[in-house]
Amino acid sequence: DAEITQSPRHKITETGRQVTLACHQTWNHNNMFWYRQDLGHGLRLIHYSYGVHDTNKGEVSDGYSVSRSNTEDLPLTLESAASSQTSVYFCASSESGRGNTEAFFGQGTRLTVV
Amino acid sequence: AQSVTQLDSHVSVSEGTPVLLRCNYSSSYSPSLFWYVQHPNKGLQLLLKYTSAATLVKGINGFEAEFKKSETSFHLTKPSAHMSDAAEYFCVVSDDYKYIFGTGTRLKVLA
Numbered sequence: 001d002a003e004i005t006q007s008p009r010h011k012i013t014e015t016g017r018q019v020t021l022a023c024h025q026t027w028n029h030n031n032m033f034w035y036r037q038d039l040g041h042g043l044r045l046i047h048y049s050y051g052v053h054d055t056n057k058g059e060v061s062d063g064y065s066v067s068r069s070n071t072e073d074l075p076l077t078l079e080s081a082a083s084s085q086t087s088v089y090f091c092a093s094s095e096s097g098r099g100n101t102e103a104f105f106g107q108g109t110r111l112t113v114v
Numbered sequence: 115a116q117s118v119t120q121l122d123s124h125v126s127v128s129e130g131t132p133v134l135l136r137c138n139y140s141s142s143y144s145p146s147l148f149w150y151v152q153h154p155n156k157g158l159q160l161l162l163k164y165t166s167a168a169t170l171v172k173g174i175n176g177f178e179a180e181f182k183k184s185e186t187s188f189h190l191t192k193p194s195a196h197m198s199d200a201a202e203y204f205c206v207v208s209d210d211y212k213y214i215f216g217t218g219t220r221l222k223v224l225a
Contacts, residue, residue, distance in 0.1 A: 031211055040123075042204060042215040043158075050211065058212070090158065094211070100146040100165035103213050105158040 002027040006091050006106035013113055019078040021109050023091030030096035032074040033103065034066060036087040043090060049074055050096060081113045116141045116209040120216035128224045133192040135219045137205030140186065146208035147188045149179055153201045164188060195223050
């Protein structure tokens with residue numbers, strides 16, 4: 001079965017370190033997204049991609065970057081981790097060209113910055 | 115830009131009684147709307163979606179939602195709550211192929 005997987009599931013890092021969260025999907029979806037979930041805010045969009053070599057900033061993109069070198073993967077990098085980036089991160093993907101299709105989500109990565 | 119507002123951050127119901135989770139949307143054109151559920155420490159699962167085919171949408175686990183353009187609402191309902199329905203629920207609108215989330219409603223089901 002097709003799926004979307006995130007790794008690691010849990011990570012603790014120190015302030016100032018660079019951190020990369022992995023996201024891999026086997027749906028062959030062109031659209032991929034990164035969200036962060038914080039209490040009281042729901043899920044907020046960090047970055048998204050509509051295809052290989054395409055990346056776009058979302059609502060809360062400061063301090064984060066992504067790159068899309070193939071269809072399956074969209075890694076999220078925290079350039080210099082800050083305590084404000086302690087959160088649960090979700091990756092998602094969806095089929096392109098259809099605005100009414102749903103997104104499929106990974107299980108999330110819980111990141112703690114100490 | 116499109117947006118959704120979930121009117122209640124917490125809802126408590128007794129087991130066996132109806133559930134109503136409210137969502138209003140803002141859109142300049144006919145939106146695509148979704149409800150997702152998140153059980154504790156889990157990912158997000160699609161409950162149902164509205165894509166303009168029918169205004170009353172049936173989803174999984176007995177949930178349904180009605181799209182009301184005149185009220186710009188897409189409320190989620192279930193006739194009889196079960197203990198396993200306790201979770202966080204998100205109303206979502208699709209905007210230019212992105213997904214915009216409401217702030218969530220935490221449903222508590224009392225025995």
